[in-house]
Each structure stands twice: as C-alpha cells, then as structure tokens.
Amino acid sequence: MFDFRGGLMTQLRVVEICAGAGGQALGLERAGFEHALAVELDAMAAETLKLNRPEWDVRVGDVADTAVWNPADFTGIDLLAGGVPCPPFSIAGKQLGAKDERDLFAWAVELCGLMRPRALMLENVRGLSAPRFSAYRQHVLDRLSELGYVADWRLLQASDFNVPQLRPRFVLVALSAEDAPYFSWPETTPVQRTVGEELVDLMRSNGWEHAEHWSRRANKIAPTIVGGSKKHGGADLGPTRAKRAWAELGVDGLGVADAPPPAGTPEHFNPKLTVEMVARLQGWRDDWNWRFAGRKTSRYRQVGNAFPPPVAEAIGQRIVAALNHVGEPRLQSEAVTHDAVYRVLRAADRPLTIDQIFQEIDGVLTREEIDLRLKHLMRDFDMNVKPSRSNELAFKLGGFRAFIGQDDHVRHEYLAQKRSKVS
Structure with a gap:
C-alpha cells in the first residue's frame, strides 16, 4: 500500500512497540505497512519475529530504554503501534492502572509528542474500558488533543472479525487532524465457524477416528484464550471459569498437548489443544507459514498473548485508507x-467539593457516583484533599502518576529486580 499524496509514492512505515510474537505485526503488514522497527522485551518472542521476518529491525529489551532504541530516530513515522502490558488494567488483576510499574500506556502516548507519527494504534484488555479507568482514558484523549491528534477508543470483539474466539480488546486509534476525517472503524464480519469446524482436520491428523464426533461437541466459538505470564507455571487455557467453558466444548484446559490424539483414543475423550490449534483460534492461517520459536510453553504464551492478526489487519486497513x-x-x-469529574477538576483553579462538582457537571452524575469517581481518580492521580469553608472535603487534582519517561520513576527499580519474570 502506498501514499500517493502530493504525487509521491512512498511505503507506509510502522514502528511497533511491545510487539510480542507478531500477531499485530503480521496484521499490519497484511494491511500494507512496512516495519521500520519492532521492539520486544521477551527474547523468545523476538526470536519468533526474526525467524519469520529476518529483514526486519528487531530490538530486544525494555522498550522505554533509549539504549535499546531512540524514538527520536523515527520522527515522522506513519504509524506508532503496540500492545502495551495488560496487567495494569486486567479485571483478573488488581487494576492498579497508573500505579502499576508495568504500565506503559501513558508513556506510549507521550511518544507522539516526540516522534510525531501520523497515526497511533494501541490495544489492551477490556478492563481499560471499565468505569474504574474513565479518568485515565480522559487524560489520554485530552493529552493527545493537546499534541494535535484526534483520538477515539473502541471495544472490539475478535469474533466480529472472523476469528472463532470471543477475545474482546480495547483499541485506541489517534490520527493527525489532517488525516482523522478519513478514518472510520472497520465493519464487522461475524465468525461463521465453531471450534470444532476450525480444528477438526488437526484433531484427525494423528489418526483419531472420532475427531468428527468431537467436532460436533465443540459447537461454539472459543472463550478468550489466556496466554498467562512467566510468573505462573506451565501452559494451560486459563482460570477455572475458562476451563469450565472449554470442558463444555469437549476440550481439556488443564494443559497444552504436544500432538493431536492418536489412533485408538476413545470416542468420549476430551483432548487438549496443541499450540498449532491455539494459533488457529487466534486467527493465524496455515498458509501464512508463521512459525513460533522456543519450547511448547513459550510458544503457547506467545500465541495466547497475541493480538489476533485479522483484527489488526482490519484496523490497519482503515488507518491506511485514512493516511491515503x-x-x-x-x-x-x-x-x-x-x-466529567476529571474534566471539571482539571479545569478548576481551586479545590471543589462534591456539591460544587455536581453543579459544574449539571447533574450528569449523582453525588454517589461522583464520590466513586473521586476514589478512582485518587488511584491514578495525586489529589490534594482538605476541608472547605463549609467543612466539606474539597478536592484539587494533582499530577498523573503514570510512567511517562521519568528517570526517577519506580518502574526502573521494579524492572531491574524482576526482569526475568516480566512478560
């Protein structure tokens, strides 16, 4: 895909941070982007990128370390993209947000001020769309607006892009004011295949005579695949609730198999999935010949933590159209x-009580809802709280606690101590 504006013909180029094993990378490549750089902390995932695209510039290490790469070297890139760490926002975790040392979302947004990309695309877990992070999202939108970008969030389901898995992802796309009017979110194409229909040929490939019977049991799309982290044991298909959903599909979620069931396996057997099967359910196609480096557990985690390539491709195509x-x-x-509470406090030149905030937002939220928003705000922002003249508590918004590149941020110490367990 080329940019023909001004009579020029130039390849659209992307810098991808937290690139993982290439789910987003492959989708963006298929949409028409050429990778100028891919940065990934996990050495084995980086090996997967090098294995499949040896011509790419792949850097291994902390993405926020200028010794690994210098963002200023890529000023004016067409697209900055990435899947920054999910734990700060995951419903399954503590949802520490800006206080989580692993949070890189705000830092990635700040890169737009340095690199001036024409477009930004960041994806994360559904938890970031929750009310808990409404102020965090508002800060991101307002900051991008200050930097001259028009941004929007959208919760997308992988199953709406022909991927046989639920897998909701919360995606941020921002474009320059010049390009933004040409962007629209991709239209959906609901998946037509069940887990059984997607995997039956692989299930029978080692001689299992009852693969067709199994495929009729696996008559729904897959629950969200969970890749897990280096901190937790071997590969399996997720927490207890996920394992129950897999069991209803006739799948044993307590591990990942080395091979499909052999001949002679009983008819009413719940097989484990292989890494190749999981990759299919994440949207990888066999004819793409994408190979994963490492042993089984590493390969499973790479696949399980990936952004489904068809979803990345669909969004990438719309960004390409906008840039052209x-x-x-x-x-x-x-x-x-x-x-609205964040907006009011950010604009205020004095501390405000809950009643004053209520009046400013004209009843959009109840006082109880404002109180809850304030509690959420105080987890991600510094807040000066003191009694007002009426003896009510008054709130003055302070700085954002997230890592945005500070040399003295606790993130540096955390990464130095736990580098081997961060994924």
Missing part, C-alpha cells in the same frame, strides 16, 4: 467525555 485520504472526509463527531 481515501473517500470523502467525514464530519468529526463531538468528542465523548469519559470522565
């Missing part, structure tokens, strides 16, 4: 306010 100004420009809809 394809179609008629669209009127930009009014920006959605994710957190």
Whole structure:
C-alpha cells in the first residue's frame, strides 16, 4: 500500500512497540505497512519475529530504554503501534492502572509528542474500558488533543472479525487532524465457524477416528484464550471459569498437548489443544507459514498473548485508507467525555467539593457516583484533599502518576529486580 499524496509514492512505515510474537505485526503488514522497527522485551518472542521476518529491525529489551532504541530516530513515522502490558488494567488483576510499574500506556502516548507519527494504534484488555479507568482514558484523549491528534477508543470483539474466539480488546486509534476525517472503524464480519469446524482436520491428523464426533461437541466459538505470564507455571487455557467453558466444548484446559490424539483414543475423550490449534483460534492461517520459536510453553504464551492478526489487519486497513485520504472526509463527531469529574477538576483553579462538582457537571452524575469517581481518580492521580469553608472535603487534582519517561520513576527499580519474570 502506498501514499500517493502530493504525487509521491512512498511505503507506509510502522514502528511497533511491545510487539510480542507478531500477531499485530503480521496484521499490519497484511494491511500494507512496512516495519521500520519492532521492539520486544521477551527474547523468545523476538526470536519468533526474526525467524519469520529476518529483514526486519528487531530490538530486544525494555522498550522505554533509549539504549535499546531512540524514538527520536523515527520522527515522522506513519504509524506508532503496540500492545502495551495488560496487567495494569486486567479485571483478573488488581487494576492498579497508573500505579502499576508495568504500565506503559501513558508513556506510549507521550511518544507522539516526540516522534510525531501520523497515526497511533494501541490495544489492551477490556478492563481499560471499565468505569474504574474513565479518568485515565480522559487524560489520554485530552493529552493527545493537546499534541494535535484526534483520538477515539473502541471495544472490539475478535469474533466480529472472523476469528472463532470471543477475545474482546480495547483499541485506541489517534490520527493527525489532517488525516482523522478519513478514518472510520472497520465493519464487522461475524465468525461463521465453531471450534470444532476450525480444528477438526488437526484433531484427525494423528489418526483419531472420532475427531468428527468431537467436532460436533465443540459447537461454539472459543472463550478468550489466556496466554498467562512467566510468573505462573506451565501452559494451560486459563482460570477455572475458562476451563469450565472449554470442558463444555469437549476440550481439556488443564494443559497444552504436544500432538493431536492418536489412533485408538476413545470416542468420549476430551483432548487438549496443541499450540498449532491455539494459533488457529487466534486467527493465524496455515498458509501464512508463521512459525513460533522456543519450547511448547513459550510458544503457547506467545500465541495466547497475541493480538489476533485479522483484527489488526482490519484496523490497519482503515488507518491506511485514512493516511491515503481515501473517500470523502467525514464530519468529526463531538468528542465523548469519559470522565466529567476529571474534566471539571482539571479545569478548576481551586479545590471543589462534591456539591460544587455536581453543579459544574449539571447533574450528569449523582453525588454517589461522583464520590466513586473521586476514589478512582485518587488511584491514578495525586489529589490534594482538605476541608472547605463549609467543612466539606474539597478536592484539587494533582499530577498523573503514570510512567511517562521519568528517570526517577519506580518502574526502573521494579524492572531491574524482576526482569526475568516480566512478560
């Protein structure tokens, strides 16, 4: 895909941070982007990238370390993309957000001020879309607006992009004011295949006579595949609730198999999935010939933590269209306010009580809801709280606690101590 604006023909280029084993990378490549750089902390996932695309510039190490790469060297890149760490926002975790040493979302947004990419694409878990992080999202949108970008969030389901798995992902896309009117979110194509239909040929490939019977039992799409982390044991298909969902599909979720069931395996047997089967359920196609480096557990985690390539491709195609100004420009809809309380406190030149905030937002939220928003805010932002003249508590918003590149941030100490367990 090329950019023909001004009569020039130039390949659209992407820098991808936290690139993993290539789910997003492959999707963006298929959409028309050429990788100028891919950065990944996990050495084995980086080996997968090098194995499949030896011509790419793949750097291994902490993405926020300028000894690994210098963002200023890529000023003016067409797209900055990445799947920054999920634990700060995961419903399964503590949802520490900006206080989590692994959080790189705000840092990635700040890169836009340094690199000035024409577009930004970041994906994360569904938890980031929850009310807990409304102020965090509002800060991101407001900061991108200050930097000259038009941004939008969207919760996308992998199953709406022909991937036989639930897998919701929360995606941020931001474009320059010049390109944003040409962007629209991709249309959906709901998946038509069940787990059984997707995997039956692999299940029978080692001689299992009852693969067809199994495929009729596996008559739904897959629950969200969980790749896990280096901190937790071997490969399996997720927590207890996920394992129950897999069992209903006739799949043993207590591990990952080395090979499909052999001949002579009983008819009413619940097989484990192989890494190749999991890759199919993540949207990888056999004819792409994408290989994963490492032993089984590492390969499973690489696949399980990936962004499904078809989803990345669909979004990437819409970004390509926007950068090429394809179609008629669209009127930009009014920006959605994710957190009115944050907005009011950010604009205020004095501390405000809950009643004063309530009046400022004109009853959009109840006082109880405002109180809850304030509690969420105090987890991600510094907050000065003191009694007002009426003896009510008054709130003055302080700085954002997230890592945005500070030399003295606790993230550096955390990474130095736990580097081997961070994934």
